[in-house]
Amino acid sequence: MxxxxxxxxxxxxxxxxxISSVTVIFLVLNIAAVLTLAERKVSAYxxxxxxxxxxxxxxxxxxxxxxxxxxxxxxxxxGRADRWxxxxxxxxxxxxxxxxxxxxxxxxxxxxxxxxxxxxYFFAITSIGALGVIMAGYGxxxxxxxxxxxxxAGQMISYEVPLILxxxxxxxxxxxxxxxxxxxxxxxxxxxxxxxPQLPMFVAFFVSGLxxxxxxxxxxxxxxSEIVGGFMIEYSGMTWALIQASEFASMAVMSAVASTLxxxxxxxxxxxxxxxxxxxxWLGIKTTLLIFVFQWIRWTLPRLRMDQLMDLGWKIxxxxxxxWLFVTAGAMLVI
Amino acid sequence: MTVAFAFLxxxxxxxxxxxxxxxxxxxxxxxxxxxxxxxxxxxxxxNAPALAAFxxxxxxxxxxxxxxxxxxxxxxxxxxxxxxxxxxxxxxxFFAAAGVGAFLCYILVGESWEGAEPGNGARSxxxxxxxxxxxxxxxxIFSLLFEAASVLLLVALVAAIAISRRKDEEEASR
Numbered sequence: 001m002x003x004x005x006x007x008x009x010x011x012x013x014x015x016x017x018x019i020s021s022v023t024v025i026f027l028v029l030n031i032a033a034v035l036t037l038a039e040r041k042v043s044a045y046x047x048x049x050x051x052x053x054x055x056x057x058x059x060x061x062x063x064x065x066x067x068x069x070x071x072x073x074x075x076x077x078x079g080r081a082d083r084w085x086x087x088x089x090x091x092x093x094x095x096x097x098x099x100x101x102x103x104x105x106x107x108x109x110x111x112x113x114x115x116x117x118x119x120x121y122f123f124a125i126t127s128i129g130a131l132g133v134i135m136a137g138y139g140x141x142x143x144x145x146x147x148x149x150x151x152x153a154g155q156m157i158s159y160e161v162p163l164i165l166x167x168x169x170x171x172x173x174x175x176x177x178x179x180x181x182x183x184x185x186x187x188x189x190x191x192x193x194x195x196x197p198q199l200p201m202f203v204a205f206f207v208s209g210l211x212x213x214x215x216x217x218x219x220x221x222x223x224x225s226e227i228v229g230g231f232m233i234e235y236s237g238m239t240w241a242l243i244q245a246s247e248f249a250s251m252a253v254m255s256a257v258a259s260t261l262x263x264x265x266x267x268x269x270x271x272x273x274x275x276x277x278x279x280x281x282w283l284g285i286k287t288t289l290l291i292f293v294f295q296w297i298r299w300t301l302p303r304l305r306m307d308q309l310m311d312l313g314w315k316i317x318x319x320x321x322x323x324w325l326f327v328t329a330g331a332m333l334v335i
Numbered sequence: 336m337t338v339a340f341a342f343l344x345x346x347x348x349x350x351x352x353x354x355x356x357x358x359x360x361x362x363x364x365x366x367x368x369x370x371x372x373x374x375x376x377x378x379x380x381x382n383a384p385a386l387a388a389f390x391x392x393x394x395x396x397x398x399x400x401x402x403x404x405x406x407x408x409x410x411x412x413x414x415x416x417x418x419x420x421x422x423x424x425x426x427x428x429f430f431a432a433a434g435v436g437a438f439l440c441y442i443l444v445g446e447s448w449e450g451a452e453p454g455n456g457a458r459s460x461x462x463x464x465x466x467x468x469x470x471x472x473x474x475x476i477f478s479l480l481f482e483a484a485s486v487l488l489l490v491a492l493v494a495a496i497a498i499s500r501r502k503d504e505e506e507a508s509r
Contacts, residue, residue: 085365117460120388127396131368134403138361150407153400160396177460 020112021102028098031252032245033063035291039248042295073237078140081234086139090235090242093132096125097249104256105180107266107280118179119171122257123164126212129250130156133214133221133231136243140234148230152214152221155309159211159218162317166205169198169321169328170261183265190269195262197331200324202262204317206293209254211313213247215294217301218309225303255290259283263290339380347373360406368399385460 037052037060044051052059077086103118105111115121130153137149171177173194174185186193195202211218222230232243259265263286266279275281304312350373353366371394378387468478 082359082361085362115384117385117388120385120392124388124392124396127392130396130400131365131403134400134407135365138403138407146407150404153404157397157400 017112024101024112025098028101028249028252029245032248033067035248035252036066036244037062038291039295039298042292043299046296046299067241070237070241075237075239076234077239078142078234080141082139082141084139085135086234087239089132089136089139090239090246091132092135093129094242094246094249096128096132097246097253100125100253100257103179104253104260104283105183105265106283107277110266110280111180114178114180116176116178119167119177119182119261123160123167126163126250127156127160129212132246136235137231140231142234144227144229144233145231148221148223148227148233151223151306152231155211155214155218155220158310158313159208159317162204162313162321163208163212165318165321165325166201166208167261168325169201170194172325172328172332173197179260179265182261183267186264186267188267189271190264193262193264193267197328198262198324200320202258204321204324205258205262206290208313208317209258210294210297211309213250213254213294215247215251216298217304219303220306220309223303251294252287252291255287255294256283258290259286336380339376343373343376343380346370346376361403364399364402364406367402368395371395371399383463385463 040062041051041059043049052062055061055065077083100122102112103115103121105114133152133156134149137145137147137152140146170182174182176182176185182194214221220230222232227233232240235243260283264282265286266283268274268279268282273282347370350366350369354363354370357363357366371390375387375390375395378384378390468481
């Protein structure tokens with residue numbers, strides 16, 4: 001690195017950060033585009049259908065067609081809408097989903113910003129997402145939107161608590177809040193991954209992650225069959241595309257964070273499978289598997305009611321995570 | 336460094352003015368989150384990323400959302416007129432602000448700032464935690480304050496449960 005004449009400045013601070021951030025945002029947008037196809041293909045596979053198969057071979061050019069369609073569509077906003085809030089909401093939803101990627105280590109030394117408070121940064125950034133949902137619901141000034149936004153905010157704030165609690169065990173075991181340190185701690189094969197001592201925490205994290213990214217069975221803010229789209233009912237064209245992109249990006253980011261913290265990140269499952277610089281493939285494989293589980297759940301389970309949702313969060317996940325926190329602390333004292 | 340400082344200052348000041356001058360309560364709350372984000376940026380510049388992350392988590396992610404919740408549940412968001420924003424209690428407000436400003440200037444001038452440059456703060460979280468709990472070189476009063484805050488939060492939690500439970504019983508007895 002750096003031998004190429006004229007490219008040394010790439011390693012210097014403002015440039016390295018700017019270029020890698022732009023790369024990450026490019027990656028996130030592409031992930032979102034690919035996931036739109038993956039979502040439909042997986043749903044078709046689960047329901048024994050073909051799915052999109054007209055654009056390109058086996059339909060793999062469908063995302064490009066979708067993007068062109070959404071770019072050229074008219075951007076309608078309701079007459080009584082709060083225009084600025086209405087237009088700013090998709091951005092306020094997308095930026096947090098993209099910004100979390102900055103602290104995820106893609107491989108050895110491949111991280112945009114190795115924050116020593118990476119975990120806290122992750123909580124902090126995901127908590128902004130609720131603000132975007134409220135802005136979208138309020139800005140549309142429609143009853144369905146407002147209902148969806150209130151549900152979404154309540155759900156996201158409630159599940160923030162088990163989400164944070166479920167990661168405290170990881171922080172206690174590794175003694176660090178930095179994502180890079182947490183991945184280093186899990187080196188040396190799949191039996192060293194944190195998922196084994198923290199299995200209940202992993203389940204709790206996954207469930208609250210599902211709720212945090214508003215997917216079935218926790219998609220009450222959207223509620224297609226009752227409030228027909230909820231907070232995003234009034235959006236169309238590019239703004240709607242941005243909301244969808246942020247939903248898919250946050251699903252991908254939840255999977256990436258779960259595989260980084262619990263499944264060893266870029267660490268290969270067996271020591272001899274070490275790919276060197278290409279270890280990011282392992283993170284990609286793990287993330288893809290978790291994304292598939294997200295989609296599998298979406299096309300299998302029905303939606304919860306609001307009271308069931310709150311019960312699950314406060315009466316099951318929070319006590320379980322607190323209990324396992326004590327178990328972890330006790331085990332660390334004894335061992 | 337200077338560019339970032341100018342950007343953050345502008346963002347914080349513009350959002351703060353937006354909070355005061357905006358004509359809708361919801362807009363004020365949203366501008367407030369912008370001001371909070373700007374302040375988090377200052378914390379990052381002072382090399383205290385932990386503080387910045389907690390600022391975003393608590394103030395942007397929780398406080399603003401709860402305020403918006405309160406506004407939406409209790410009142411119809413409506414447009415206020417500029418006269419009602421500016422005219423009421425202009426002199427008491429001016430004196431209070433001037434007093435706070437003078438007090439801050441007095442403190443900031445009196446403090447010695449040797450060795451305190453941007454990028455020279457307590458970078459490591461462990462140091463921050465130890466000095467918060469009075470376990471390291473920090474002042475011991477901090478641990479007492481920490482405990483007092485946690486008791487306060489417990490009281491708030493129990494009170495919230497008590498209030499919501501009492502309502503349930505009243506409805507059942509009706």
